[in-house]
Amino acid sequence: MTFRTSLQTLAAAFLLLAGSFATQPLLAQSTLIQNAPGRRVLSLNGRWNYIIDPYENGFYDYRREAFDQSKSGKGGYYDNAKPSTKQETELIEYDFDHADALQVPGDWNSQRPELLYYEGTIWYKKSFNLQPKAGKRYHLYFGAINYEAHVYLNGKKLGMHKGGFTPIQYDITDRLNPGGDNFVVVKADNTRRPEEVPTINTDWWNYGGMTRDVFVAETPQTFISDYKVQLAKGNMGQLAGFVQLTGEAKANQTVTLSIPEAKITQQVKTDGEGRASFTVPARKLTLWSPQTPKLYAVTLSTGTDQVQDRIGFRTIETRGADILLNGKSIFMRGISMHDENPLIPGRARGEGDLRMLLTWAKELGCNYVRLAHYPHNETMLKLADEMGLLVWGEVPVYWTIAWQNPATYQNAENQLSDLISLGKNRASVVVWSIGNETPLSEPRLKFMSSLAQKARSLDDTRLISAALELHRTPDNVIHVDDPLGEFLDLTSINEYAGWYWGGKPSEITKYTFDIKYNKPVTISEFGGDALAGYHADADTRWSEEYQEALYQQQIKMLSTIKNLRGMTPWILADFRATRRQHPVYQQGFNRKGLISSTGVKKKAFYVLQEYYRQLAKQYDGK
The missing domain is CATH 3.20.20.80 (Glycosidases)
Structure with missing residues (x-):
């Protein structure tokens, strides 16, 4: 577990206590999967229904207390509530299914004239069908949401993320509905604040919304979550890097690095944390440069997982x-x-x-x-x-x-x-x-x-x-x-x-x-x-x-x-x-x-x- 993940886990626990024991704990954001788009993915791009919420009615009650921190964890727009047949006993003042739609990926400013200068909260909702397979894990991945994002799956909060240009990822394996029908709701807020990064004053347009690809990536239960394959510092004849496995069976696993064109094959064993480092002689590589942007097909594999990438090798100093x-x-x-x-x-x-x-x-x-x-x-x-x-x-x-x-x-x-x-x-x-x-x-x-x-x-x-x-x-x-x-x-x-x-x-x-x-x-x-x-x-x-x-x-x-x-x-x-x-x-x-x-x-x-x-x-x- 990284220091960052530890902090997020502690923050999630604190919010859980502060919320009088909401029904399910928040998930810490997963360590970003390296080359996540290269996995088997279910794209969630396309039309997302949306609700403009400048007063944040879908997030706070009239006492300005967050719904998702209440005892029930209910009441917010993330519930995607539907009226029952006894409509006279219920008051639901929103309806995603009859709301307009925005295209994702895409900012909201350019899609609706009334949103050109809008800064505040917009809620997004997307339904999707995914029948979970035994032995697989599923990761909900957003390329970028500007700026503060609260993410919910099937009415339960996954977590919160700040930063309008870096990915957001959650392991949702245990949160998917067995029947396959699921929905995700996102509260996106592009309000500028002096303590944020960037700060309140910039010289570019503050585009709000879900501006990059959204998908669900499928992996094995134990999978290659991270890797680095590059030339060693200052050494044009040696590759150096690491591979990181995630999952219950991550320890003592054999990982094979293969670069067929360069005639390189190397096997390493992971330690108790699922990590293995390697150095490999590589003296006949065609080095990457603007004149010769050579990329090699690189494969990392275990007994249950395989990832492929196209990687160039060069030194800079x-x-x-x-x-x-x-x-x-x-x-x-x-x-x-x-x-x-x-x-x-x-x-x-x-x-x-x-x-x-x-x-x-x-x-x-x-x-x-x-x-x-x-x-x-x-x-x-x-x-x-x-x-x-x-x-x-x-x-x-x-x-x-x-x-x-x-x-x-x-x-x-x-x-x-x-x-x-x-x-x-x-x-x-x-x-x-x-x-x-x-x-x-x-x-x-x-x-x-x-x-x-x-x-x-x-x-x-x-x-x-x-x-x-x-x-x-x-x-x-x-x-x-x-x-x-x-x-x-x-x-x-x-x-x-x-x-x-x-x-x-x-x-x-x-x-x-x-x-x-x-x-x-x-x-x-x-x-x-x-x-x-x-x-x-x-x-x-x-x-x-x-x-x-x-x-x-x-x-x-x-x-x-x-x-x-x-x-x-x-x-x-x-x-x-x-x-x-x-x-x-x-x-x-x-x-x-x-x-x-x-x-x-x-x-x-x-x-x-x-x-x-x-x-x-x-x-x-x-």
Whole structure:
């Protein structure tokens, strides 16, 4: 049992006592099944009936006491109650079966005009038929629910989860109805709160609802719940990893690792906790890189279970100013992106949307993408593996967090742990980012450095970074001396010369950089807004020409940084942001995209594309 699971178990027990012994205890969220979509699954995507509940009538009684903490545990919308034939004796003021439906996966903001700006509670309900099989276990899995989710199966609470971008999973084997008819109800609440992660103030749309796939995964009673198969740290000739079994028969089991194409077969025995570690010589592998995104078919099997994955193998490290991929110095030619298809309203809904975004990045000349500012869909990481794109993965520790609140820190650490769990077998993922633009203070340094240490304890084979703070002095020097930089592998900064400060684009080359750390420098953001199709001179804000000139001058300015080894300008495509309210140029969009909300490439796109062509010749020989 992990420390996190222990905490959740204790929390569930406390809630049980506080609720005057509700009928069934809450379930602790299961440790996330590695590659859960690769299991035999029953999809619960599609139409879910919903009820808008801004007063939370379905959760609290009129005394503001939670129904699911009462003695009976009854009375909430999660009961999915139906009137009997004696309707005059019952008062039921909701009815899922006659309610409208929303599509899942999908946010609610983009599906109903009246929900565009809605922040609060919406209840979802889905009926499904699943006849449990003897010797099998069943796991209810949500890819993401924004933000706070209370999950119920057949009227009984499974648990509560916070975090809008990481999976939720419960073992529901003992909660399924023997007859096969079941229903799941979810209370989704996207209310922003200052103590949460992210905090109350962000620069992206607060999409509410069940935004990623929902399914029930089937496994044997004892199954392979987790694994890592990667190259050992700094060793291109040796695989290292582990396998974890869950179930009553997890101890002293033989697990076979098989990679037929690489002629690798290894057997290991699990210990009393169901875990086994391994190291395997692997000297003839074709290493994964953006030029050669080689993936191997990997199988892990026991006497009762088998999982399959497609995994690439590569090393990533830093040495002085250099970033070394498979021992070779690289320049990470990147772009930032949100989990949003600009061509249609709402969150990205599936593989088609995600593949389109990465295809645009490839067309730009990228070998690298920053998935900002929160964990993206697991499918995105697999596509990056396949398409040959390095990945920066990030948690939403964004701007001003409640640094001294222990619950806020634990929430951030949980999201970081889940992000690393999802991506640890993906060769594309080379950077774990612990936050973005967090203001300097001692509590912030303690919070962020603790996250950095946690990330290293979970995965020592990837680089750790964050978008650091900078400051300017009257002599036009940009100083980078954020003390958090001591704990990181990369010196990454966001700078907006030519847009938020520094005058016009033609004036920004006057700036020089004073960077404290002798580490690789990556510019995690720069850019400026442009409304596609609006043309003027290079000094006119919002025009394509202004953005074009800004990119030209930024490249000149940044090229003077001796340790510059990568960049991810802000941003691939225009995206929706409630803060962006200019009625002519923004209209609810952040317009810093190189591609417009109608898919049109702006003039700056071609500036960066040409710069990346030159860098590819220099570093890749192309």
